[in-house]
Amino acid sequence: MSTGLKAMPRDADDEIDARLRALLAETLGLSIVRVAAFGPETALFGALPELDSMAVANLLTGIEERFDLLIEDDDVEAEDFETYGRLLAFVERLGN
Numbered sequence: 001m002s003t004g005l006k007a008m009p010r011d012a013d014d015e016i017d018a019r020l021r022a023l024l025a026e027t028l029g030l031s032i033v034r035v036a037a038f039g040p041e042t043a044l045f046g047a048l049p050e051l052d053s054m055a056v057a058n059l060l061t062g063i064e065e066r067f068d069l070l071i072e073d074d075d076v077e078a079e080d081f082e083t084y085g086r087l088l089a090f091v092e093r094l095g096n
Contacts, residue, residue, distance in 0.1 A: 013092070016067075020091055023062045028055055040085030045078070056081060069094050 025035045028050040045051050051059075064071055071094065080090040 016091060016095070017088060019066055020063075020088055023059065023066055027059050027062050038084040040083065040088070042084040044083060044087060045081035051081070063091055063094075067091060067095060 021035045021038070022032070024030065024038075025032045028048065030048075030050060045056065060071055060076065063069060069091075075094060076090075080086050
């Protein structure tokens with residue numbers, strides 16, 4: 001039975017996750033091992049001293065470049081940087 005909704009292939013989700021983790025490691029100067037351990041509820045902004053307001057700006061630029069997106073000011077909410085899961089959902093939302 002089809003619902004008519006198209007789900008994003010799991011491989012695409014995994015690719016977005018891997019690319020976002022690599023970007024976080026690079027932008028924040030964190031080890032890939034540390035970033036690989038992030039779960040959906042891992043706190044980011046306010047919990048990681050490396051993720052300050054300047055790093056958020058650099059991260060947004062990196063997201064635009066790596067995911068070929070244009071991020072408008074209205075697209076960004078502070079809550080999008082609270083946890084890794086919210087940041088991942090933000091990138092996935094922009095890509096749709």
